[in-house]
Amino acid sequence: xxxxxxSRRSHREVRTRRAHxxxxxxxxxxxxxxxxxxxxxxxxxxxxxxNGMPILEIKEKKS
Ligand SMILES: [Zn+2]
Numbered sequence: 001x002x003x004x005x006x007s008r009r010s011h012r013e014v015r016t017r018r019a020h021x022x023x024x025x026x027x028x029x030x031x032x033x034x035x036x037x038x039x040x041x042x043x044x045x046x047x048x049x050x051n052g053m054p055i056l057e058i059k060e061k062k063s
Contacts, residue, residue, distance in 0.1 A: 031038040036046040043049070048056030 026039060028037045028039050030036065031044040031046060031049065032052075033044060033049040034047040036044065038044040038046065043055045046058070048054055048058040
């Protein structure tokens with residue numbers, strides 16, 4: 001059976017692991033096309049571009 005810890009983690013191991021949670025937070029960056037905030041490795045929701053190519057057709061803003 002999997003998923004059962006073989007021994008109890010020490011307080012230091014737990015605290016050391018939890019001290020690094022901020023390092024793997026997703027950081028949004030500016031789109032090189034429209035300079036809006038956009039998640040990395042995702043098609044930009046503002047201009048529909050990814051890797052310099054138009055991927056999505058962005059319809060005009062509904063007013
Ligand atoms: Zn964009």
